[in-house]
Amino acid sequence: DAGITQSPRHKVTETGTPVTLRCHQTENHRYMYWYRQDPGHGLRLIHYSYGVKDTDKGEVSDGYSVSRSKTEDFLLTLESATSSQTSVYFCAISELGATPWGYTFGSGTRLTVV
Amino acid sequence: DAKTTQPPSMDCAEGRAANLPCNHSTISGNEYVYWYRQIHSQGPQYIIHGLKNNETNEMASLIITEDRKSSTLILPHATLRDTAVYYCIVGRETSGSRLTFGEGTQLTVNP
Numbered sequence: 001d002a003g004i005t006q007s008p009r010h011k012v013t014e015t016g017t018p019v020t021l022r023c024h025q026t027e028n029h030r031y032m033y034w035y036r037q038d039p040g041h042g043l044r045l046i047h048y049s050y051g052v053k054d055t056d057k058g059e060v061s062d063g064y065s066v067s068r069s070k071t072e073d074f075l076l077t078l079e080s081a082t083s084s085q086t087s088v089y090f091c092a093i094s095e096l097g098a099t100p101w102g103y104t105f106g107s108g109t110r111l112t113v114v
Numbered sequence: 115d116a117k118t119t120q121p122p123s124m125d126c127a128e129g130r131a132a133n134l135p136c137n138h139s140t141i142s143g144n145e146y147v148y149w150y151r152q153i154h155s156q157g158p159q160y161i162i163h164g165l166k167n168n169e170t171n172e173m174a175s176l177i178i179t180e181d182r183k184s185s186t187l188i189l190p191h192a193t194l195r196d197t198a199v200y201y202c203i204v205g206r207e208t209s210g211s212r213l214t215f216g217e218g219t220q221l222t223v224n225p
Contacts, residue, residue: 033212042201043158043215058212090157102148103213105157 003027006091006106013113019078021109023091025071031094032074033103034058034066036087043090049074081113118202123220126196132189134219136202139183145206147178148213149187151198158201158215161187192223 003026013019023032031050035043035058045058047066055066063085067075078085088110092103119137126132138147149161162169162176164185169176175188189196201218 035215040217042217045212045214048212059214088155092157102150102160102163103158105159107157108155 004091004093004104004106006089006109008109009107010110011112013081013111015082015113016080019081019111019113021076021089021091021111023074023076023106025074025093027093027095027098027104028071029093029095029098029104030071032068033092033094034064034074034076035090035092036060036085037090037108038087046076046089078111081111083113085111086113087111117214118204118216120200120202120216120219122217123222125222125224126189126192128194128223128225129191132192132196132221132223134187134189134200134202134221135184136186137184138202138204141182141204145204147176147182147185148203148205149174149176150201150203150215151196152201152218153195153198161200192221194223194225197221197223 005024007022033048034046037043044060046064047058049055049068065077088108090108091106094103146163146165148163150158152158162174164176164178178185199218199220201215203213205213
């Protein structure tokens with residue numbers, strides 16, 4: 001499998017606190033994505049990146065920010081966590097012509113905001 | 115990107131072929147059909163993709179109708195480990211294409 005790791009795997013945090021999730025890849029892929037998954041909603045795109053310092057918003061970006069200062073790391077930050085951000089967060093990577101084809105997903109981060 | 119319609123759930127007997135349908139009637143000429151699956155709470159896994167020709171790999175076969183408005187994913191000999199949520203997605207070429215995952219089809223393979 002492609003080298004993509006998410007950290008932490010599980011986190012419980014209090015409402016109003018900042019939280020940063022990390023996605024790290026060893027594949028040198030240009031594109032990276034953050035999704036959240038909630039029951040009844042499938043996977044929804046939060047933010048994505050198409051290169052170092054190049055990011056853009058997805059369909060559910062409110063309350064989230066991202067940064068990508070180097071190719072291998074894509075950080076997702078919740079500036080002030082809310083209970084509605086309790087979810088499972090998945091990172092994905094992709095690259096034109098890469099093998100295996102398509103998105104490769106990380107194992108996910110389960111975030112609980114209490 | 116075009117939207118897709120899939121049945122919410124399907125059952126299949128172990129060892130039999132599982133045929134998962136997908137409708138994508140608004141697909142554009144340059145959009146591919148992708149299939150992913152998600153086993154329990156793991157990250158989704160790429161299965162197969164195609165533009166207009168039928169495709170086969172070690173995991174599955176993809177049959178796309180001539181008008182490209184629908185497709186079928188075929189798992190030729192389903193096993194219990196194939197129990198998962200299967201997503202049919204339409205989008206442009208992967209890189210830079212922000213694929214939209216719907217609800218998918220929950221496939222349950224029964225012994």
